[in-house]
Amino acid sequence: MASSEFAVEMQDIVKQFVTPEGGILAAVNHVTMQIKDGEFFSLLGPSGCGKTTSLRMIAGFELPTDGNILIHGKDMSQTPAFQRPINTVFQQYALFPHMTVEQNIAFGLEMKGVSRTDRIRRVGEALEMVRLPGMEMRRPKQLSGGQQQRIALARALVNKPEVLLLDEPLGALDLKLRKEMQLELKTLQREVGITFIYVTHDQEEALTMSDRIAVMSKGLALQIGVPEEIYERPANKFVADFIGETNFLDGVVKRQNGNVVEVDLPGSGVVFVESSRKFTNGQQVAVAVRPEKLTLNSEIKDGNNLKGRVEEVIYIGTDTQYGVRFPGGQKARVREQNTSFAHKSIAKSGDEVMMSFTYVSPSLLTE
Ligand SMILES: Nc1ncnc2c1ncn2[C@@H]1O[C@H](COP(=O)(O)OP(=O)(O)OP(=O)(O)O)[C@@H](O)[C@H]1O
Ligand SMILES: [Mg+2]
Secondary structure, three states, X not given: OOOOOEEEEEEEEEEEEEOOOOOEXXXXXXXXXXXXXXXXXXEEOOOOOOHHHXXXXXXXXXXXXXXXXXXXXXXXXXXXXXXXXXXXXXXXOOOOOOOOHHHHHHHHHHHOOOOHHHHHHHHHHHHHHOOOOOOOOOOHHHOOHHHXXXXXXXXXXXXXXXXXXXXXXXXXXXXHHHHHHHHHHHHHHHHHOOEEEEEEOOHHHHHHHOOEEEEEEOOEEEEEEOHHHHHHOOOOHHHHHHOOOOEEEEEEEEEEEOOEEEEEEOOOEEEEEEOOOOOOOOOEEEEEEOHHHOEEOOOOOOOEEEEEEEEEEXXXXXXXXXXXXXOOOOEEEEEEEOOOOOOOOOOOOOOEEEEEEOOXXXXXEOO
8 A cells, every 4th residue: 555655745736727707727836745644734725725626636526737646656647536545524514314324424335335244333433433323323414513524524434545635624513613523533533544634724723633734825835834833934924924913024134144134123123033044135024923922021131122102902811912013113913921810911002112022933034
């Protein structure tokens, strides 16, 4: 089976659609990714960025306009969908309403000619996996949304696919159930060891569940990395903005000394940022820094300290968010955790404050 350390490889994949309006749309535009065997890999991006199209090509429901798809090192261009070692779980679970849970799960096995005794055993095992043992005789409408989604999952797992594709499988569930299912799915994936390729537009979901994430926009894979890299070291403004919250302070590089870049924020001051990238003097950059990496009125020695004025204070339970305006006109959001029991806000609207951050907190972005 495994003739490659990669379960799935997309090599320079292009998918063009001719639109009814007569144009050509590149739904996927030269995407290359290597998904490791046993990995929980997520495609994350806004609506229309090409996530489902990518999955459909891996599954074989759609052929690439250009590029190759390999599964365990084997080129799939001549392999039809039903012969690929893959199963898909969709957002609309599409269970057969007139069939029992057992019949739904066993459907694929029956098609493959698996004997009745084996079918019953494997359905039982699949139901154990999704923690719904004993539900064989129910019909879909006698199950909750979350249970139906588990049955859809069992129906895919019962085929023992090498790769499971999941297209927004939790999209129809309410927030609380979705969060529970996220953790369960992650645990289940570890237990069964099957490679999961998971599509979502929910950044928190992707961070919670994934070993690695590909952030997509407009048919491009903008960054592929582990959740920490994607969050702490976004490659560009789109990724920084799409995942979590980010302040972009626009500035100009004054000079670079090894890994330390001196950036002038016009009218607001000069800051130092550590970066392994090479910049030229006079280059326009954005100092991208997360609100929780900023702090008010506790000066950092060997760090950046900027004077500003508080414009608003928003209490949000776990944190308080401050909007701080600098003399040059730029603004930053600062998050302070409300850790102490008798929390008193650090500053109020109109106060002069010192905003501080370390040299390593921001990313310096140019695009
Ligand atoms: N069969 C098709 N014919 C023409 N255009 C298509 C077709 N399928 C998808 N598209 C277009 O390709 C682009 C990518 O679509 P895709 O379904 O992959 O997006 P997505 O990332 O899954 O979005 P969502 O989060 O909304 O599901 C969209 O602009 C869509 O309109
Ligand atoms: Mg989609």
